[in-house]
Amino acid sequence: MSTVKLTVNGRAVSADVEDRTLLVHLLRDHLNLTGTHVGCDTSQCGACTVHLDGRAVKSCTMLAAQAAGSSVTTIEGIAKGDELHPMQAAFRDNHGLQCGFCTPGMIMASIDIVHRHGGKLDETTVRHELEGNICRCTGYHNIVKAVLDAAGHMKVAQAAE
Amino acid sequence: MYQTTYHRPSSVDEAVALFGKGNDAKYLSGGQTLIPVMKQRLASPSDVIDLARIKELIGVDVSGDTVTIKAATPHYEVAQNSALQKAIPALAHLASHIGDPAVRHRGTIGGSLANNDPSADYPSAVLALGATIKTNKRSIAADDFFKGLFATALEDGEIITAVAFPVPAKAGYAKFPHPASRFALTGVFVAKTRSGDVRVAATGASQNGVMRVAAIEAALKANWSASALANVTIAASGLMSDIHGSADYRANLIKVMAERAVTAAG
Structure with missing residues (x-):
């Protein structure tokens, strides 16, 4: 057992967990942040994607202890109160989900994509960058539309700040 | 677990x-x-x-004719490094196509080489560019480092600290990725050194892991162009055969990926 201290969605947290505990299980089972999903559990589907110090990572593919001292953002941490994050709003507006299981990971991966590429995002880039996130419902078309839509709104929001 | x-x-x-x-x-x-x-x-x-947070193991250094990547540098940092992109664009391209973005934010060159997965991308660049693997004990030439499936020259407890790549005159990498994992079903790295030598390495193909491809090296040394490979045939013996592709299929992929890599190298 170890005490793992990290920041989750802006809040300092401390948890006593076994060293073998995965980050996703720390989030879901110890912090009750069940928006982060476990899909394939083999590092391929991306449903467990969270941000670690601002970068998208698969929380099923790292130990909680590896995240000690870092800042983690989950799907629960991106809206401002009742106001959805532009990426969440774009997924809703563009019907970028059906069953919704992959959506938390898709949204966290997509925010990371927009942050890294800024306004220079095109459809080809979005499709290449979403290779680590698997959706079994939508055929990706509306997800890609949502990411491009959100990229525009995020650019406007950034310019306004 | x-x-x-x-x-x-x-x-x-x-x-x-x-x-x-x-x-x-x-x-x-x-x-x-x-x-x-x-x-x-x-x-x-x-x-x-x-090892991921050891400061002395993180960073990219480009000086003169050598690109040095410290061992715990994530693939994303390698792909994004502007000095490296300029010195060996093929290496930046390779790093930007390993796995997916989340994998590239965590995975490192030292980890990839120490593991020596027969379908990993980095071993092909290390072997084709004739890089040197630096450890906490010594320097190991690429030709002496890879010892078969998941096997390397590393001793028990030895740590890769950095990889030094000589900047080539030209280099290119092309892979046929597995559709789910993005590992190389077969990938080929071609390099022409500044002294005019040609080295070609294929990953994802041989039963013994990354390998040099002598027939393609000879053809490209005579004529550095995709058309030089038109009449080259690659033997299927010793190549992997699995549900993703037969040995014959991989033999053909070596040639096709080499053609694409040379075209990309220019």
Whole structure:
């Protein structure tokens, strides 16, 4: 057992967990942040994607202890109160989900994509960058539309700040 | 996953000392292979020693005719480094196509080479460019480093600290990725050194891991162009055969990927 201290969605947290505990299980089972999903559990589907110090990572593919001292953002941490994050709003507006299981990971991966590429995002880039996130419902078309839509709104929001 | 004990040393020396104390310790870098393997209970180290935050193991240095990538540098940082992109664009291209973005944010060059997966991308660049693997004990030439499937010249407890790549005159990389994992079903790295030598390495093809491809090297040395490979045939003997592709298919892929790599190299 170890005490793992990290920041989750802006809040300092401390948890006593076994060293073998995965980050996703720390989030879901110890912090009750069940928006982060476990899909394939083999590092391929991306449903467990969270941000670690601002970068998208698969929380099923790292130990909680590896995240000690870092800042983690989950799907629960991106809206401002009742106001959805532009990426969440774009997924809703563009019907970028059906069953919704992959959506938390898709949204966290997509925010990371927009942050890294800024306004220079095109459809080809979005499709290449979403290779680590698997959706079994939508055929990706509306997800890609949502990411491009959100990229525009995020650019406007950034310019306004 | 079985029980294990996690350690986070702050220096290479401390990591080596911790390794010596564990009865079955393993180094953990980006963990994009080791963690999945531990989850499947195919590995059960008594101790995992995290190298990913050791400052002396992170960074890219481009000076003159050498690109040095420190071992715990994530693929994303390699792909994004502007000096490296200018010096060896093929290496930046390779790094930007490993796995997916989340994997590239965590996975490291040292971890990839120490693991030596027969379908990993980096070994082909290291072998084709004739890089040198630096460890806490010595320097190992690429030609002496790879020893077959998941096997390397590393001794027990030895840590890769950096990889030094000589800047080539030209280089290119092309791979046919597995549709789910993005590992190379077959990938080929071609390089023309500044002294005019040609080295070609294929990954994802041989039953013994990354390999040089003599027939393609000879053809490209005579004529550095995709058309020079038109009449080259690659023997299927010794190549992998599985549900993803037969040995014959991979033999053909070596040639096709080499053509694309040369075209990309220009």
